[in-house]
Amino acid sequence: MSATSTVKVKVPATTANLGSGFDCLGAALTLYNQFRFSLSTREVLQIIATGAEADRVSTDASNLVYQSFTKLYEHLGKTPPPVQIEIAMDVPLARGLGSSATAIVAGLLGANRLAGSPLSPEEVLHLAIALEGHPDNVVPALMGGCQLAASGIDRDWEICDIPWDRSVVPIVAIPNFELSTAEARRVLPNHYTRADAIFNASHLGLLLRGLETGRSDWLRSALQDRIHQPYRQALIQGYESVQSAALNAGAHGMVISGAGPTLLALADSASAEAVRSAMSSAWAGQEVDAQVKLLQIDRQGAIVE
Ligand SMILES: Nc1ncnc2c1ncn2[C@@H]1O[C@H](COP(=O)(O)OP(=O)(O)OP(=O)(O)O)[C@@H](O)[C@H]1O
Numbered sequence: 001m002s003a004t005s006t007v008k009v010k011v012p013a014t015t016a017n018l019g020s021g022f023d024c025l026g027a028a029l030t031l032y033n034q035f036r037f038s039l040s041t042r043e044v045l046q047i048i049a050t051g052a053e054a055d056r057v058s059t060d061a062s063n064l065v066y067q068s069f070t071k072l073y074e075h076l077g078k079t080p081p082p083v084q085i086e087i088a089m090d091v092p093l094a095r096g097l098g099s100s101a102t103a104i105v106a107g108l109l110g111a112n113r114l115a116g117s118p119l120s121p122e123e124v125l126h127l128a129i130a131l132e133g134h135p136d137n138v139v140p141a142l143m144g145g146c147q148l149a150a151s152g153i154d155r156d157w158e159i160c161d162i163p164w165d166r167s168v169v170p171i172v173a174i175p176n177f178e179l180s181t182a183e184a185r186r187v188l189p190n191h192y193t194r195a196d197a198i199f200n201a202s203h204l205g206l207l208l209r210g211l212e213t214g215r216s217d218w219l220r221s222a223l224q225d226r227i228h229q230p231y232r233q234a235l236i237q238g239y240e241s242v243q244s245a246a247l248n249a250g251a252h253g254m255v256i257s258g259a260g261p262t263l264l265a266l267a268d269s270a271s272a273e274a275v276r277s278a279m280s281s282a283w284a285g286q287e288v289d290a291q292v293k294l295l296q297i298d299r300q301g302a303i304v305e
């Protein structure tokens with residue numbers, strides 16, 4: 001048995017894409033899942049989940065936290081030890097807030113610490129990206145803040161910390177229905193026009209400067225996108241009403257959080273509460289139960305202790 005027998009991991013929710021940053025930009029939010037990994041003397045895997053949606057995650061070997069835990073040991077060429085995993089869930093499942101990224105990041109970090117920390121943070125990050133399939137949730141979940149990931153030349157990934165002005169407040173409107181990432185990716189086209197590629201490249205550049213400065217006019221334009229949102233809006237009942245309500249209440253703009261169905265508005269501090277209330281009423285008017293929260297950017301990322 002290694003010197004450490006219990007590890008606690010806390011991982012933030014994340015909002016990916018932010019409009020024009022499809023599959024490359026994401027930010028960590030002040031909403032968390034917490035995990036405890038304990039080496040066990042019992043051979044049988046034990047997974048105990050608590051929280052609002054705890055009955056929705058599997059508690060057998062198909063659980064994504066355990067799958068990621070075993071992947072790290074496989075990567076080391078070792079057999080995973082018997083383990084008990086406790087999961088305290090606050091990040092809702094399949095809503096576009098990076099629940100799968102919290103599971104992957106926790107499984108890898110828990111296993112790495114129990115194995116005596118053989119992998120560097122960069123190696124864990126690369127494994128996490130490979131497991132999730134795209135970097136925009138797992139990178140901010142691990143590192144905190146707002147992060148841009150681009151495939152590199154000297155290394156697999158160049159990761160760039162994007163300054164986020166404190167005046168820019170994220171407001172998440174989380175409906176009570178799920179939309180899996182797999183389903184929301186199926187509706188996307190395989191090819192785009194040159195005009196759409198230029199549109200997204202220019203708006204992503206503007207978005208990065210808008211987030212850094214908090215300039216409303218830049219953010220207002222920058223949050224537009226032609227790669228994923230036009231194809232996904234129809235999967236989200238009430239999208240247009242909630243968007244109009246957010247903009248009328250003074251939001252800089254509103255986008256689909258990750259693959260949806262959560263909608264993310266960005267607003268300045270003075271308008272944030274009015275935007276929260278307007279989004280909540282708009283979804284109630286569509287007979288959709290939703291939780292609408294003012295959050296902040298988590299600056300720390302995943303914590304292991
Ligand atoms: N805490 C958890 N424990 C075990 N499995 C989890 C946990 N959280 C998420 N999952 C798995 O991840 C799936 C959801 O992943 P999916 O990519 O569809 O949504 P998401 O990660 O919440 O959203 P997005 O990627 O758009 O931000 C769940 O159905 C479940 O299988």
Ligand SMILES: N[C@@H](CCO)C(=O)O
Nearest residue numbers: 016022023181258259
């Ligand atoms: N970039 C991903 C995030 C969700 O995992 C998508 O929008 O499909």
